[in-house]
Amino acid sequence: MSEQKPLRVVGQPIERADAHAKVTGRARYTVDLAKPGMLHAKVLRSPHAHARVVSIDTTRADTMPGVRAVATGPKLAEWVAMPVYGYFIKDQPILAMDRVRYEGDMVAAVAADTEAQANDALAAIRVVYEELPALPGIDAALDEEAPELFPEPPRGVVPPYGEGASAKLWPRKNVCYAFRYTTGEADVFDGCDHVFEDEFRFSRMHHMHLEPFVCLAEWLEGDEIEVATSCQNPFPLRKEIARIFRVPENRISVKVPFVGGGFGAKNNCKTEPLALVLSKMTGRPVRFCMTMEEAFLTNTQHAAVLKLKTGVMADGTLVARQSHILLDSGAYSDASPLVAEKAGYRITGPYRYKHVDSVCECVLTTTTPSGPYRGFGGTQATWASESQIDMIARRLGIDPMEMRLKNLVALHEPWMPGESGVDSDMAEGLALVAEAIGYGAHKKAEPGWTRGHGLAIGFKDGGGVNKPAQARVKVSTGGDIHLMCGTVEIGQGARTALSQVVAEILGAPLKRVEYLPLDTRYTPFDQGTNASSAITVMGQAVQRAAVSVRDQVLQMAAEHLGTDVAALELEDWTIRHGNEAHPLAPIIMHVYGGTGFEFTGDGFHKQANDHHAPLETKSVFWEIGWAGVDLSVDRETGQVKIHALAVSGDAGRAIHRLICRGQDEGAALMGLGQAMFEQMIYDGSRLINGEALMYRVPLAEDLPEQFTSILQEQEHGPGPFGAKGMGEGTMLPVPPAIANAIQDAVGVRITDLPLTPERVLAAIIAAES
Amino acid sequence: MSLVSQDGNLKVSFTLNGRATTVQTTSTRVVSDLLRDDMNMKGTRVSCGRTVCGACSVLVDGFPRAACSTFTFELEGRDVQTIEGVEGSDGSLDPVQTAFARKSAFQCGFCTSGMILLAKSLLAAHPDPDRETIIAWISSNICRCTGYELIIEAVQDAAKAIKAEAGA
Numbered sequence: 001m002s003e004q005k006p007l008r009v010v011g012q013p014i015e016r017a018d019a020h021a022k023v024t025g026r027a028r029y030t031v032d033l034a035k036p037g038m039l040h041a042k043v044l045r046s047p048h049a050h051a052r053v054v055s056i057d058t059t060r061a062d063t064m065p066g067v068r069a070v071a072t073g074p075k076l077a078e079w080v081a082m083p084v085y086g087y088f089i090k091d092q093p094i095l096a097m098d099r100v101r102y103e104g105d106m107v108a109a110v111a112a113d114t115e116a117q118a119n120d121a122l123a124a125i126r127v128v129y130e131e132l133p134a135l136p137g138i139d140a141a142l143d144e145e146a147p148e149l150f151p152e153p154p155r156g157v158v159p160p161y162g163e164g165a166s167a168k169l170w171p172r173k174n175v176c177y178a179f180r181y182t183t184g185e186a187d188v189f190d191g192c193d194h195v196f197e198d199e200f201r202f203s204r205m206h207h208m209h210l211e212p213f214v215c216l217a218e219w220l221e222g223d224e225i226e227v228a229t230s231c232q233n234p235f236p237l238r239k240e241i242a243r244i245f246r247v248p249e250n251r252i253s254v255k256v257p258f259v260g261g262g263f264g265a266k267n268n269c270k271t272e273p274l275a276l277v278l279s280k281m282t283g284r285p286v287r288f289c290m291t292m293e294e295a296f297l298t299n300t301q302h303a304a305v306l307k308l309k310t311g312v313m314a315d316g317t318l319v320a321r322q323s324h325i326l327l328d329s330g331a332y333s334d335a336s337p338l339v340a341e342k343a344g345y346r347i348t349g350p351y352r353y354k355h356v357d358s359v360c361e362c363v364l365t366t367t368t369p370s371g372p373y374r375g376f377g378g379t380q381a382t383w384a385s386e387s388q389i390d391m392i393a394r395r396l397g398i399d400p401m402e403m404r405l406k407n408l409v410a411l412h413e414p415w416m417p418g419e420s421g422v423d424s425d426m427a428e429g430l431a432l433v434a435e436a437i438g439y440g441a442h443k444k445a446e447p448g449w450t451r452g453h454g455l456a457i458g459f460k461d462g463g464g465v466n467k468p469a470q471a472r473v474k475v476s477t478g479g480d481i482h483l484m485c486g487t488v489e490i491g492q493g494a495r496t497a498l499s500q501v502v503a504e505i506l507g508a509p510l511k512r513v514e515y516l517p518l519d520t521r522y523t524p525f526d527q528g529t530n531a532s533s534a535i536t537v538m539g540q541a542v543q544r545a546a547v548s549v550r551d552q553v554l555q556m557a558a559e560h561l562g563t564d565v566a567a568l569e570l571e572d573w574t575i576r577h578g579n580e581a582h583p584l585a586p587i588i589m590h591v592y593g594g595t596g597f598e599f600t601g602d603g604f605h606k607q608a609n610d611h612h613a614p615l616e617t618k619s620v621f622w623e624i625g626w627a628g629v630d631l632s633v634d635r636e637t638g639q640v641k642i643h644a645l646a647v648s649g650d651a652g653r654a655i656h657r658l659i660c661r662g663q664d665e666g667a668a669l670m671g672l673g674q675a676m677f678e679q680m681i682y683d684g685s686r687l688i689n690g691e692a693l694m695y696r697v698p699l700a701e702d703l704p705e706q707f708t709s710i711l712q713e714q715e716h717g718p719g720p721f722g723a724k725g726m727g728e729g730t731m732l733p734v735p736p737a738i739a740n741a742i743q744d745a746v747g748v749r750i751t752d753l754p755l756t757p758e759r760v761l762a763a764i765i766a767a768e769s
Numbered sequence: 770m771s772l773v774s775q776d777g778n779l780k781v782s783f784t785l786n787g788r789a790t791t792v793q794t795t796s797t798r799v800v801s802d803l804l805r806d807d808m809n810m811k812g813t814r815v816s817c818g819r820t821v822c823g824a825c826s827v828l829v830d831g832f833p834r835a836a837c838s839t840f841t842f843e844l845e846g847r848d849v850q851t852i853e854g855v856e857g858s859d860g861s862l863d864p865v866q867t868a869f870a871r872k873s874a875f876q877c878g879f880c881t882s883g884m885i886l887l888a889k890s891l892l893a894a895h896p897d898p899d900r901e902t903i904i905a906w907i908s909s910n911i912c913r914c915t916g917y918e919l920i921i922e923a924v925q926d927a928a929k930a931i932k933a934e935a936g937a
Contacts, residue, residue, distance in 0.1 A: 025812020491877030665916030
């Protein structure tokens with residue numbers, strides 16, 4: 001399917017397909033939707049980290065003005081077949097059944113005519129709790145004396161893994177999942193000149209997507225379900241709803257309008273099951289819109305403790321790595337098993353090793369459930385791995401850049417046994433960011449400050465495991481193109497990029513392509529909008545659908561004109577045959593009759609199953625982010641000033657350069673926030689900064705003095721026209737690159753995030769004394 | 770002065786996107802609810818609900834205000850502009866909107882209405898802003914997607930376009 005012709009739509013400086021809707025405010029999000037007779041849902045949340053629910057009295061709330069339904073866990077059985085959900089492990093109740101497991105756990109819900117009435121009714125519900133010991137973090141949950149958060153472990157599944165990978169459910173107390181990957185023989189450690197053991201801690205962030213968790217759900221007569229929701233994976237959500245309510249999937253319509261940000265949080269059930277319960281109870285449509293404070297209590301990134309043991313030769317050649325990672329999964333498993341899989345698998349980063357043995361465990365604690373977050377385990381792994389690589393280089397007296405170059409997996413070389421070949425020249429990317437910050441040639445620092453440089457490479461498998469994607473392209477008689485696929489426009493620009501692919505193949509301007517609204521009843525199947533998979537996985541399905549239509553059109557025209565398909569070209573719904581131009585509409589009317597016709601092409605893509613690959617499919621592509629940092633540290637205060645941050649991603653081929661640039665820069669700034677200040681702060685099990693005023697995210701004023709993003713197009717990607725996925729890669733290397741630069745500047749190593757002035761100063765003082 | 774009726778309702782008069790407007794509302798009604806729920810103007814987007822993120826920014830007498838935390842009665846006699854009032858009556862885009870569209874200075878778009886209004890206010894106060902001024906102004910709003918650089922460039926492009934238009 002190679003395209004030799006010059007590209008007319010792909011890579012061209014054209015406006016995003018959603019530009020007009022978004023700059024005029026006309027774009028519609030789930031939060032904007034309403035239905036006649038709609039009720040509003042609000043939930044009562046647990047004030048305790050861990051408690052038995054003794055009794056819930058709703059008698060006053062039941063009769064308050066405007067109240068149409070009050071739901072509690074014990075009453076759910078009347079309305080729901082299976083009141084729990086989760087990815088691998090079904091452990092999260094729609095409403096607490098007999099126990100609450102974190103501050104914010106949902107205990108009761110009210111549907112009322114207005115949100116204010118619903119809130120008033122919540123205040124009238126009386127719950128009696130019997131407090132149980134809290135497990136505020138990994139150490140507490142693993143303590144010998146700690147109680148089990150789930151005395152009877154909920155059921156779950158372990159997916160099939162390939163060579164070297166395995167996992168266990170509930171391997172020990174309060175651990176719901178443990179993933180292990182191993183390759184090579186451990187005895188290679190014996191031949192190493194040095195073995196270094198280091199421990200790293202990773203703080204957790206909230207996604208802080210600006211559009212809240214929100215849905216508008218309606219349980220229609222005849223047990224038909226309609227849900228519009230701000231969601232990243234409508235088809236898996238449909239499957240969960242079908243299971244929870246025991247309703248056939250063909251009676252469920254999940255619709256997804258524009259989504260106002262997700263960054264991973266909007267995968268799987270959030271507001272939807274509860275809104276459906278309330279709709280079923282009342283026979284009315286129910287809107288459940290959480291506040292931002294509630295979002296903080298719903299899903300977060302995984303905090304982590306990462307222990308690395310790395311064997312190395314005196315010349316800097318990496319030999320072996322063992323790792324033990326503990327993820328703070330919060331109160332419910334959510335996507336923790338999947339994150340564990342990725343954190344465990346990605347812990348070696350972009351380097352070659354003879355032996356790897358990596359274990360990652362998901363520890364349940366009485367805090368907000370942790371779930372998918374941009375980078376998905378790769379952020380945690382990169383923080384530890386890229387910090388330790390620098391530490392080892394400095395201990396051996398080797399330049400950290402040289403050490404990286406020495407050990408990088410080469411272009412096309414399989415990353416691990418059974419894996420696909422790496423599809424970027426990683427040395428090239430490293431050279432670009434190093435040059436952009438003037439690596440090694442330190443500029444003068446201000447008095448009292450010391451200057452330092454740091455580099456890091458983020459590396460993750462991209463495109464997801466077990467992601468089948470289908471797409472359909474329809475073209476009407478007049479040449480109007482319909483693109484139907486399940487990729488959610490969440491801001492990443494998928495509508496534009498996928499429409500560009502179709503326009504390019506059909507020789508049409510972008511404006512001719514309409515990306516149809518997503519409805520699981522009519523949109524072809526897709527696993528979800530995650531893992532940077534849209535352009536490489538869905539992109540290939542879309543490409544095939546468009547090529548199918550093009551081939552059908554050319555075949556028809558060739559037969560009509562009495563010539564060979566090879567002699568024809570399709571351009572703006574006109575057939576070019578040498579110097580002749582034949583508009584298609586009259587030909588179609590002639591061939592198919594006066595009512596016209598619609599050409600339909602279907603496309604499908606799934607990375608082939610392969611038991612030799614550790615995760616059962618070879619990685620679709622490799623998502624790589626390079627970062628270089630030039631900073632100064634004030635030795636008196638520990639303050640860090642970033643002079644230059646240069647990041648680079650490889651788009652393979654940029655379908656839309658500004659969209660790629662925006663993805664890389666947005667990801668890098670999220671990484672910068674994580675590095676410098678952004679974190680959820682807990683006092684025991686209580687989140688104390690779970691709202692916008694207290695939770696600090698990067699603002700424009702937090703931009704480094706110089707912020708450069710370098711877009712590479714190395715053209716080795718598997719997607720259409722050589723494209724690769726984007727959007728997570730440049731987040732990964734930023735925190736370790738900054739920590740590495742701090743060590744370069746002041747000789748101290750910070751192993752905990754974020755890199756606050758307090759931590760830096762404490763390390764400086766400790767080193768001086 | 771606004772009129773308070775027997776049932777505690779308020780009559781508030783102001784200019785909304787150039788048109789004289791009078792609404793009957795309550796003393797606790799905030800502007801974002803008035804616009805979104807009572808007037809079906811959904812372009813003003815509420816996110817944090819506490820004056821921090823700026824997604825719900827509207828212009829009151831030309832300066833940004835958080836609609837989520839402004840009472841409707843505070844609009845009495847004021848001039849209010851929302852995203853719906855930024856484009857021309859013929860549907861043509863304002864130079865700031867054009868610059869945001871051309872620069873892809875948005876991703877999910879949830880902060881975009883507020884950012885565009887903020888940028889309009891900024892350019893009214895500083896027709897030829899330097900980078901520091903742009904950063905100082907747009908630091909009052911949160912964009913979780915873009916990393917801000919493309920927004921800064923869009924504001925710079927808009928400033929140039931407005932100047933070119935004025936000079937032509």
